[in-house]
Amino acid sequence: MALDESHRQQANSFGAVADVYERGRPSYPAEAIDWLVPAHATRVADVGAGTGKLTRQLRERGLGVIAVEPSAGMREELRRAAPGVAVLAGTAEQIPLADGAVDLVIVAQAWHWVDPARAVPEVARVLAPGGRLALMWNRRVEDEPWVAELSTIIGSRGTPGSSRHFPEIGPPFASVERRSVAWTYRLSRAGMTDWVASRSYVITLPDERRHAVMGQVRDLLETHPTLAGEDEIALNMVTRCSRADLPR
Numbered sequence: 001m002a003l004d005e006s007h008r009q010q011a012n013s014f015g016a017v018a019d020v021y022e023r024g025r026p027s028y029p030a031e032a033i034d035w036l037v038p039a040h041a042t043r044v045a046d047v048g049a050g051t052g053k054l055t056r057q058l059r060e061r062g063l064g065v066i067a068v069e070p071s072a073g074m075r076e077e078l079r080r081a082a083p084g085v086a087v088l089a090g091t092a093e094q095i096p097l098a099d100g101a102v103d104l105v106i107v108a109q110a111w112h113w114v115d116p117a118r119a120v121p122e123v124a125r126v127l128a129p130g131g132r133l134a135l136m137w138n139r140r141v142e143d144e145p146w147v148a149e150l151s152t153i154i155g156s157r158g159t160p161g162s163s164r165h166f167p168e169i170g171p172p173f174a175s176v177e178r179r180s181v182a183w184t185y186r187l188s189r190a191g192m193t194d195w196v197a198s199r200s201y202v203i204t205l206p207d208e209r210r211h212a213v214m215g216q217v218r219d220l221l222e223t224h225p226t227l228a229g230e231d232e233i234a235l236n237m238v239t240r241c242s243r244a245d246l247p248r
Contacts, residue, residue, distance in 0.1 A: 024194025048110025
């Protein structure tokens, strides 16, 4: 389904806070990347690459990575964070690569912003025969009272559900395989504040409301009995992974 105007504004909001996004957002667990990257892959397109969190992890594995990102602000931050990586302007619906150019298209934290009816055939076009589309999302786990309270403050308690992060893909890809990887994101109090500030639904709030929300977040981090006096915050996470292959 194409994005409505509200979702489009959220999708386009990240460039203005690219530095905050880079500071606050986590990378991805090695176990998830191991499962998503096929053994034969050498050429990878990281689509919706953001500031290059995943791009850097893929490059560290010796893979040839091309980062594709629609936001100029995010691309600028990506080039600073991952010098030497090829960075292209583009989207999942319009990938600036030749037919059969890569073995893997991986989309982390971004597939919910795309139009699958246009993105799926476009991904298939740039993949070599037997190539793979891999999707993943990092999600916080609302297993502690303070996390549930945080979600209430930022207006996202209980949503979106895991079904949004286990999407259907469809032809010409084979059936989708799923996996969830549990892990813990450890970050500073300032990092936690940046993590919240980098959320699209916080970025797009009116200024007065956003300042109020961020004030509530700081109060929670400073006063909740679980967190007060702690230098490091442990946030339980789960990474939702999906993979589907083209026929050879």
